Amino acid sequence: AQSVTQPDIHITVSEGASLELRCNYSYGATPYLFWYVQSPGQGLQLLLKYFSGDTLVQGIKGFEAEFKRSQSSFNLRKPSVHWSDAAEYFCAVGADGGTSYGKLTFGQGTILTVHP
Amino acid sequence: GAGVSQSPSNKVTEKGKDVELRCDPISGHTALYWYRQSLGQGLEFLIYFQGNSAPDKSGLPSDRFSAERTGGSVSTLTIQRTQQEDSAVYLCASSARTGGNHGYTFGSGTRLTVV
Numbered sequence A: 001a002q003s004v005t006q007p008d009i010h011i012t013v014s015e016g017a018s019l020e021l022r023c024n025y026s027y028g029a030t031p032y033l034f035w036y037v038q039s040p041g042q043g044l045q046l047l048l049k050y051f052s053g054d055t056l057v058q059g060i061k062g063f064e065a066e067f068k069r070s071q072s073s074f075n076l077r078k079p080s081v082h083w084s085d086a087a088e089y090f091c092a093v094g095a096d097g098g099t100s101y102g103k104l105t106f107g108q109g110t111i112l113t114v115h116p
Numbered sequence B: 001g002a003g004v005s006q007s008p009s010n011k012v013t014e015k016g017k018d019v020e021l022r023c024d025p026i027s028g029h030t031a032l033y034w035y036r037q038s039l040g041q042g043l044e045f046l047i048y049f050q051g052n053s054a055p056d057k058s059g060l061p062s063d064r065f066s067a068e069r070t071g072g073s074v075s076t077l078t079i080q081r082t083q084q085e086d087s088a089v090y091l092c093a094s095s096a097r098t099g100g101n102h103g104y105t106f107g108s109g110t111r112l113t114v115v
Helices: none
Strands: A003-005 A010-014 A019-021 A024-026 A032-038 A044-050 A056-058 A064-068 A073-078 A087-094 A104-106 A110-115 B005-007 B010-013 B019-024 B031-038 B042-050 B053-056 B065-069 B075-079 B088-095 B110-114
Touching (some): A044 A064, A073 A087, B019 B088, B042 B065, B042 B075
Antiparallel strands (some): A019 A073, A087 A104, A087 A110, B088 B110
């Protein structure tokens, strides 16, 4: 069964600083990986996804993530954080095949606080 | 529609009552998913629809939970005899295609509070 671990429950950064949110996954085949963001009271918005090709993926809002198969990781990065980036971030792995086709397994989320 | 629409946005119900949560997916999206987001539990998969059928309902926590989808569009999640542990945000998502390599579009959720 697939699983996702986000080791950091809460991260605080200063506005303008760089950001890296960690994600480790467990999956028996080639994973499909996603990062979502959730602002308070809102649904989840897709930031970026990886399923093949270039291991460095660019997303919306200036985010990027790098897939490292050897480390089973898919960390999210942003070079300069804006106050509007404060939100909760979820990493997810997608299942493929069988009756779980399309089901996503999510990590517990990382809450990002941005100080002015 | 332009996005995934869920109603109501908030629901407060008494323990033991039945509730119905509605999801209106993006027009033409054949795949529809229900998730539950609870404090301390993260996002839990409940059920997946492809068209009107549900090939994967493995996440439904008990037989008090059921869901249906009609016309390949609107879906209703029903919780019978609600319990306090059912309090959570129920999220619906849809996708144009099935497959683990396609991200979903989520609705804003229904916040259910059982008192």
